[in-house]
Amino acid sequence: xxxxxxxxxxxxxxxxxxxxxxxxxxxxxxxxxxxxxxxxxxxxxxxxxxxxxxxxxxxxxxxxxxxxxxxxxxxxxxxxxxxxxxxxxxxxxxxxxxxxxxxxxxxxxxxxxxxxxxxxxxxxxxxxxxxxxxxxxxxxxxxxxxxxxxxxxxxxxxxxxxxxxxxxxxxxxxxxxxxxxxxxxxxxxxxxxxxxxxxxxxxxxxxxxxxxxxxxxxxxxxxxxxxxxxxxxxxxxxxxxxxxxxxxxxxxxxxxxxxxxxxxxxxxxxxxxxxxxxxxxxxxxxxxxxxxxxxxxxxxxxxxxxxxxxxxxxxxxxxxxxxxxxxxxxxxxxxxxxxxxxxxxxxxxxxxxxxxxxxxxxxxxxxxxxxxxxxxxxxxxxxxxxxxxxxxxxxxxxxxxxxxxxxxxxxxxxxxxxxxxxxxxxxxxxxxxxxxxxxxxxxxxxx
RNA sequence: UCCUCGGUAGCUCAAUGGUAGAGUAGGUGGCUGUUAACCACUUGGCUGCAAGUUCGAAUCUUGCCCGAGGAGCCA
Numbered sequence: 001x002x003x004x005x006x007x008x009x010x011x012x013x014x015x016x017x018x019x020x021x022x023x024x025x026x027x028x029x030x031x032x033x034x035x036x037x038x039x040x041x042x043x044x045x046x047x048x049x050x051x052x053x054x055x056x057x058x059x060x061x062x063x064x065x066x067x068x069x070x071x072x073x074x075x076x077x078x079x080x081x082x083x084x085x086x087x088x089x090x091x092x093x094x095x096x097x098x099x100x101x102x103x104x105x106x107x108x109x110x111x112x113x114x115x116x117x118x119x120x121x122x123x124x125x126x127x128x129x130x131x132x133x134x135x136x137x138x139x140x141x142x143x144x145x146x147x148x149x150x151x152x153x154x155x156x157x158x159x160x161x162x163x164x165x166x167x168x169x170x171x172x173x174x175x176x177x178x179x180x181x182x183x184x185x186x187x188x189x190x191x192x193x194x195x196x197x198x199x200x201x202x203x204x205x206x207x208x209x210x211x212x213x214x215x216x217x218x219x220x221x222x223x224x225x226x227x228x229x230x231x232x233x234x235x236x237x238x239x240x241x242x243x244x245x246x247x248x249x250x251x252x253x254x255x256x257x258x259x260x261x262x263x264x265x266x267x268x269x270x271x272x273x274x275x276x277x278x279x280x281x282x283x284x285x286x287x288x289x290x291x292x293x294x295x296x297x298x299x300x301x302x303x304x305x306x307x308x309x310x311x312x313x314x315x316x317x318x319x320x321x322x323x324x325x326x327x328x329x330x331x332x333x334x335x336x337x338x339x340x341x342x343x344x345x346x347x348x349x350x351x352x353x354x355x356x357x358x359x360x361x362x363x364x365x366x367x368x369x370x371x372x373x374x375x376x377x378x379x380x381x382x383x384x385x386x387x388x389x390x391x392x393x394x395x396x397x398x399x400x401x402x403x404x405x406x407x408x409x410x411x412x413x414x415x416x417x418x419x420x421x422x423x424x425x426x427x428x429x430x431x432x433x434x435x436x437x438x439x440x441x442x443x444x445x446x447x
Numbered sequence: 448u449c450c451u452c453g454g455u456a457g458c459u460c461a462a463u464g465g466u467a468g469a470g471u472a473g474g475u476g477g478c479u480g481u482u483a484a485c486c487a488c489u490u491g492g493c494u495g496c497a498a499g500u501u502c503g504a505a506u507c508u509u510g511c512c513c514g515a516g517g518a519g520c521c522a
Contacts, residue, residue, distance in 0.1 A: 041482095041483090043481050043482085043484055043485095045477090045478055045479065045480085045481075045484090045485095046477070046478045046479070047478085047479050048478090048479040048480070048481080049481090050480075050481050050482080050484085052482095061481085061482085063479095063480080063481090065479075066479085067479095081472095081473080082472090095480095097480060097481085097482085098480090098481095098482090099482060117457090117473085118457065118472065118473055119472090120457070120458080120472095121458085122457085122458060122459095122471070122472050123471090123472090123483065124458065124459065124470085124471055124472075124483080125458085125459055125460095125471095126458060126459070127458085127459075127514095127515090128514090128515070129454090129513090129514050129515070130458070130459095132514095185520090200521095201522090222522085224520085224521070224522085226519095226520055226521070227448065227519095227520090228518095228519085228520065228521070229515085229516075229517075229518090230516075230517065230518085231516080231517090232521085232522080233520090233521075233522085234522095237522070238522095239522065316520085316521090318518080318519080319517085319518090361522095369522085370521080370522060371522070372522080373521085373522060416522065417522075418521090418522030419522085420522080421522060422522090432522090443513085443514070443515090444514090
């Protein structure tokens with residue numbers, strides 16, 4: 001075939017070559033295809049070269065025979081290095097000797113661009129400092145590639161989940177006049193002659209939107225200027241925050257459960273190759289099916305104490321506590337009814353126990369920690385005014401929020417989910433920084 | 448902010464007071480089925496910065512810079 005094409009001067013770009021992507025290559029068995037991408041790995045022997053091509057959809061082994069492509073092209077191939085950009089044409093063959101069971105016998109190849117010097121990220125092990133400084137290139141590595149594909153699938157699944165349930169997508173502002181919850185440190189920015197802050201949560205705005213639309217959610221970046229330095233923290237991260245009017249704590253817990261099940265099962269169904277690339281043991285993900293265990297804060301404290309952990313009622317759980325609690329269960333666990341003092345000012349008090357509020361956290365298994373926090377919101381105007389004083393928040397900044405209680409207040413609630421924590425858990429990544437394209441952490445804002 | 452660990456070749460690391468080394472990447476040559484290919488040869492260094500101790504410092508001391516893990520706080 002290639003000889004015929006060359007002999008007749010026909011082997012130009014489009015001749016009998018269907019453009020294809022690596023991911024769908026098995027459907028083109030026996031056909032001549034055109035692929036374009038980057039050199040992932042090259043093993044050139046005397047008269048035979050194995051060139052692994054990465055095209056964004058996957059990686060495939062191509063085989064270049066000196067006799068097939070001629071001296072000139074073969075010599076050119078031997079000068080290529082990792083990440084050179086190329087376009088090639090050849091015949092797809094199913095072959096057991098090739099990784100992935102399919103390969104392309106190349107008959108023509110052109111170089112789109114060569115690599116200047118050497119590519120910094122070799123196939124050997126690298127340290128995290130180096131990789132993060134080369135994040136713009138690290139994105140090309142197969143596990144990072146797979147992680148961001150899963151992130152994309154998760155984001156799509158989130159929108160589909162809410163769309164199917166008649167939630168309205170409402171964007172929250174990024175510039176805010178004051179702290180939403182008054183607890184964490186915010187990033188301050190100049191706002192003309194005034195000061196504004198980058199949002200730490202869209203929740204209060206979602207409460208307003210829920211009174212307009214019934215069921216709403218926002219999905220956007222949030223910012224925390226905390227000096228946290230752990231594998232669970234970023235200064236900029238993405239959060240999904242649904243909010244429902246006429247909903248109580250049980251409705252919020254039901255939604256959280258259905259939501260997590262739906263997202264995880266969707267990734268299992270649509271991203272098996274990515275999870276395999278990530279060497280993720282999927283058995284724990286397969287167990288993410290309703291119903292999830294639900295324990296009260298009191299019961300969780302008892303679990304810890306029975307295990308011999310020193311833990312005082314009234315404290316918040318630290319990361320080791322969360323891991324110890326989740327170790328009792330084989331799927332995410334909902335912890336509800338928390339001490340009032342450690343939760344946000346807007347939480348609704350538990351009518352059965354005034355020390356508690358109707359909040360819920362969802363702790364993911366395998367040490368992934370808290371992925372969801374939420375609950376039922378306080379509706380009583382007098383109570384909220386007290387809380388604002390108690391937390392030393394500026395009441396003027398919350399007048400609009402208090403209006404929601406003045407004009408047709410109804411029971412309502414919702415939760416916030418940290419996207420990177422969810423993606424890191426699903427992907428089995430140790431650190432959330434791999435679950436976002438360009439992580440922003442305490443000591444790193446580049447690239 | 449606090450605690451712990453680290454910084455040596457492009458990268459990953461070794462060298463515990465006495466000539467700075469290996470693997471890998473890069474370069475050259477060989478090889479028609481490689482799978483982290485292999486074989487031979489080869490380029491590559493202000494040991495994070497500054498001062499000190501010492502005949503002699505990558506190594507010991509002090510200070511600083513940079514990064515990582517964790518705590519607190521949170522998603």
